[in-house]
Amino acid sequence: MDANASGEEYENIDWNTDDELEIQNIAPSSHATLASLNAQTVVSNGEASSSAGPSNSNLFQHFLGMGFSEQLIAKAIKENGEANTESILESLLTYSVLEVEDSPDELNSCHLNSPQQQQQQQQQQSCVENGELSSDYDESVCDDLSESDDSSWSGGSEVANNTSSLPKHEKSLLSLANMGYSIEEASAAMERCGPEASIVELTDFICAAQMAKTEAVFFEDEKPKLPLRVNGDFKKRKLYDLEIWKTKKRKGILSEEDEGLRLPNPMIGFGVPTDTHVITHRVLPDAAIGPPFFYYENVALAPKGVWDTISRFLYDVEPEFVDSKYFCAAARKRGYVHNLPIKNRFPLLPLPPRTVNDALPLTKRWWPEWDKRTKLNCLQTVIGSAKLTDRIRKALEKWGDNPPVHVQKFVLEQCRKWNLVWVGKNKVAPLEPDEVEMLLGFPRNHTRGGGISRTDRYKSLGNSFQVDTVAYHLSVLKDIFPNGINMLSLFSGIGGAEVALHRLGIPLKNVVSVEISEANRDIVRSWWEQTNQKGNLIHLADVQQLNGDRLEQFMGSFGGFDLIVGGSPCNNLAGSNRVSRDGLEGEHSSLFYDYFRILDIVKCIMNNK
DNA sequence: CACACCATGACGGGCGTG
DNA sequence: CACGCCCGTCATGGTGTG
Numbered sequence: 001m002d003a004n005a006s007g008e009e010y011e012n013i014d015w016n017t018d019d020e021l022e023i024q025n026i027a028p029s030s031h032a033t034l035a036s037l038n039a040q041t042v043v044s045n046g047e048a049s050s051s052a053g054p055s056n057s058n059l060f061q062h063f064l065g066m067g068f069s070e071q072l073i074a075k076a077i078k079e080n081g082e083a084n085t086e087s088i089l090e091s092l093l094t095y096s097v098l099e100v101e102d103s104p105d106e107l108n109s110c111h112l113n114s115p116q117q118q119q120q121q122q123q124q125q126s127c128v129e130n131g132e133l134s135s136d137y138d139e140s141v142c143d144d145l146s147e148s149d150d151s152s153w154s155g156g157s158e159v160a161n162n163t164s165s166l167p168k169h170e171k172s173l174l175s176l177a178n179m180g181y182s183i184e185e186a187s188a189a190m191e192r193c194g195p196e197a198s199i200v201e202l203t204d205f206i207c208a209a210q211m212a213k214t215e216a217v218f219f220e221d222e223k224p225k226l227p228l229r230v231n232g233d234f235k236k237r238k239l240y241d242l243e244i245w246k247t248k249k250r251k252g253i254l255s256e257e258d259e260g261l262r263l264p265n266p267m268i269g270f271g272v273p274t275d276t277h278v279i280t281h282r283v284l285p286d287a288a289i290g291p292p293f294f295y296y297e298n299v300a301l302a303p304k305g306v307w308d309t310i311s312r313f314l315y316d317v318e319p320e321f322v323d324s325k326y327f328c329a330a331a332r333k334r335g336y337v338h339n340l341p342i343k344n345r346f347p348l349l350p351l352p353p354r355t356v357n358d359a360l361p362l363t364k365r366w367w368p369e370w371d372k373r374t375k376l377n378c379l380q381t382v383i384g385s386a387k388l389t390d391r392i393r394k395a396l397e398k399w400g401d402n403p404p405v406h407v408q409k410f411v412l413e414q415c416r417k418w419n420l421v422w423v424g425k426n427k428v429a430p431l432e433p434d435e436v437e438m439l440l441g442f443p444r445n446h447t448r449g450g451g452i453s454r455t456d457r458y459k460s461l462g463n464s465f466q467v468d469t470v471a472y473h474l475s476v477l478k479d480i481f482p483n484g485i486n487m488l489s490l491f492s493g494i495g496g497a498e499v500a501l502h503r504l505g506i507p508l509k510n511v512v513s514v515e516i517s518e519a520n521r522d523i524v525r526s527w528w529e530q531t532n533q534k535g536n537l538i539h540l541a542d543v544q545q546l547n548g549d550r551l552e553q554f555m556g557s558f559g560g561f562d563l564i565v566g567g568s569p570c571n572n573l574a575g576s577n578r579v580s581r582d583g584l585e586g587e588h589s590s591l592f593y594d595y596f597r598i599l600d601i602v603k604c605i606m607n608n609k
Numbered sequence: 610c611a612c613a614c615c616a617t618g619a620c621g622g623g624c625g626t627g
Numbered sequence: 628c629a630c631g632c633c634c635g636t637c638a639t640g641g642t643g644t645g
Contacts, residue, residue: 263625299634301624332634378633385618416631453615463634493634567634575633578621 079608261307261319263300267333269320273347273472274354280343288315288339291560291606292488294599295340295473295497297465297567298592299574300333303583306573307335310584313596315339320473324466328352329359330376330419330439332466341476348471348503352441356421359439366422370408376419376431379439380576381462383430384418396426433457440496441467441503443527447494450526452519460520465496465567471504477563484509484535486558488602490543490566490595491515495524497565502531509535510558514543543594548601560606564599568592 064073076091271278296314300307300321307319314337324332329352353359355374357367392411396403403411411428414420420428431439433454437446440461447457474497477485484507489497492515501508515521521539528537538554540546555561571577572586580586 265626297634301633303623331632333632334634377631381634382617382636385616387618413631417633455616459634461634465634570634571636574635575623577633577635579636581623581635 261311263321263333266326267300267321267323268326269322269336270342271345272322272326273345273351274326278345282342284339285316288317290339290603292562292564292599292602293338293340293477294564295336295338295470295566296595297334297336297470299570300335301575302335302570302573303581306584310335310592311337313593314599322469324469325354325375327354327466327468327472328439328441329354329356330466331378332469333378334466334469336473338473340473341480344476344479345472346475348441348468348475348500352439352468360421360435363421363423366424366427368422371412371415371422373412373416376421376439377416379419379431379436379462381459383458384414384420388414388418389420389428389430392420392428393426433461436461439466440464441469441471442494442496442499446499446527447523450519450522452523456519460494460517460523463570464493465500467496467500467503470496471500474500474506474563475504477501478504478506481506481562483507485562486510486560487512488554488561488564488598489513490564490598491568491591492520492524493517493567494520495527496567498524499527502533507535508533510538510554511535512538512540512554512561514540514546516541516543543591543598546594546598548605551598551601552605555602555605561602564602566595568595 064070068076079091268275270280270282294314296310298310300323311317311319317337317339319335319337321333321335324330324334327347356376357364357374392414395407395410399407415428418430420430423429433447434444436458437444442461442464447460452460485501486509487497487501489495489511492498492513495513498508498511498513513521513524515524518541521541525537525539568591569588572580572582572589573584574581582589584590584592
């Protein structure tokens with residue numbers, strides 16, 4: 001019914017309407033609703049105490065009298081404006097349901113130790129250490145969690161009525177589901193704890209499992225973020241989920257189908273320039289529809305469940321998994337979550353060479369017939385050692401032109417593992433930094449000089465985008481923004497997105513770039529100057545310091561962001577990490593949540609103006 | 610000598626595929 | 628089930644600098 005709004009390929013992109021806000025409030029279709037509310041708090045926090053009070057005190061008193069808390073009322077008024085009393089009430093009711101569902105008493109002990117709160121504590125701590133009082137967002141989240149206003153709201157009596165006829169274990173299942181746990185989690189817990197386990201035991205088990213897996217932060221409140229507006233709807237929804245789950249369980253298709261997204265094979269996403277079978281149509285969830293456009297990237301082969309979480313947070317947009325081996329001579333399997341149109345994409349020209357032979361012609365002469373590689377493996381942050389290439393040379397020299405199979409196998413194994421190429425008779429070598437630059441689509445010497453060490457060059461390059469791949473996805477912006485764009489670039493690294501847009505011929509008007517590494521910032525600044533950019537480049541070091549106030553300042557000065565790009569750290573996701581592949585909650589990779597946080601704030605600000 | 614910076618090499622396992 | 632892949636981390640030693 002609202003397929004026009006969501007599905008029709010942005011044919012009439014008109015995101016700057018003022019009534020977006022109402023639509024967003026009336027038809028929340030995902031967890032984004034709660035998240036938006038949290039972010040909303042940030043935006044309004046500064047004003048709520050100063051401006052929201054006196055001017056509309058009647059309205060305030062009205063809702064106070066109904067038993068809602070000041071905080072919620074401020075939030076609701078800010079979001080709906082003062083005029084529309086009905087939608088304010090709607091929002092207040094929604095908030096109340098959210099909070100009731102959020103913090104059932106039995107779970108309190110779990111909540112205290114949840115990874116989410118630990119993370120928040122860490123964040124707050126780091127804010128304090130930095131001497132920056134930029135933690136208003138974190139505080140607001142904590143407030144929302146701890147300060148449940150449920151004394152003013154009583155709901156949930158329907159459950160008893162609706163479920164009284166169910167068998168005991170299903171009742172428990174439903175209780176857990178109503179607390180916000182997934183049916184799958186609840187079921188697993190019941191299997192482990194036995195049929196007689198109490199709800200408290202079950203929730204403890206789930207919490208323990210969650211912490212052990214250190215997966216899915218925000219787990220406790222992510223399920224309540226699913227469609228719900230009043231208590232009854234939520235219960236019905238869970239009853240419905242239960243039925244679906246029972247059906248699946250009967251059919252025995254639960255374990256495979258319900259867990260995780262499947263990687264496409266071949267990994268070409270919605271299509272690549274050289275493939276004729278290009279998908280040009282998809283339906284985005286309502287909550288994902290901009291502005292702004294967003295583009296998020298990370299490694300495709302992350303631990304199980306990571307992409308489900310990422311996708312859920314990014315408004316339920318399904319990731320587009322693409323291997324850059326279809327764009328250049330090296331593999332690079334990545335997932336991209338974005339709300340860009342996918343029709344009429346075009347590649348950067350000339351198309352880069354797509355075999356090692358073409359990309360590195362000098363290696364052709366030395367490439368043995370028994371090395372069948374035509375593509376390189378993923379370019380990583382470290383390279384093979386001299387000692388290894390020496391061992392390989394010595395191993396080969398003993399055998400002349402036709403080494404025995406076991407030697408071939410050893411050499412090939414090492415070549416694949418370290419991305420070695422043939423540079424002389426019996427000589428293999430790791431790629432030079434400028435070769436990596438070329439393969440990734442950067443200008444030659446992009447990372448060279450300016451004080452960066454060779455080791456750090458490899459590291460910066462290994463952490464970067466493949467420019468042609470990203471440019472192909474971003475190419476649709478050229479027609480939409482003929483006069484250029486304002487971009488927020490998070491975790492910019494060496495500026496893959498900036499380079500991609502520049503090579504597409506899309507003018508960069510204002511770029512706010514957040515990057516922790518000084519060396520990388522220097523690289524981007526040099527590139528910016530060398531390419532005679534006409535726009536403004538604003539550099540920040542720390543995403544955690546980028547709060548609602550700063551964002552409002554930026555957006556106020558040049559009118560909002562058209563695009564938010566970011567590839568958050570993959571350290572704790574990548575397969576090469578033997579030490580701390582901790583998943584999305586890892587020390588570095590949890591910065592994904594900052595991408596989401598910032599995107600959501602910008603989204604709120606854009607939709608309120 | 611203390612210190613910062615840089616290069617080097619040893620270190621498996623989860624997960625997807627055929 | 629065997630195989631192949633993977634935006635990495637850490638300790639250590641060398642080198643340069645004051």
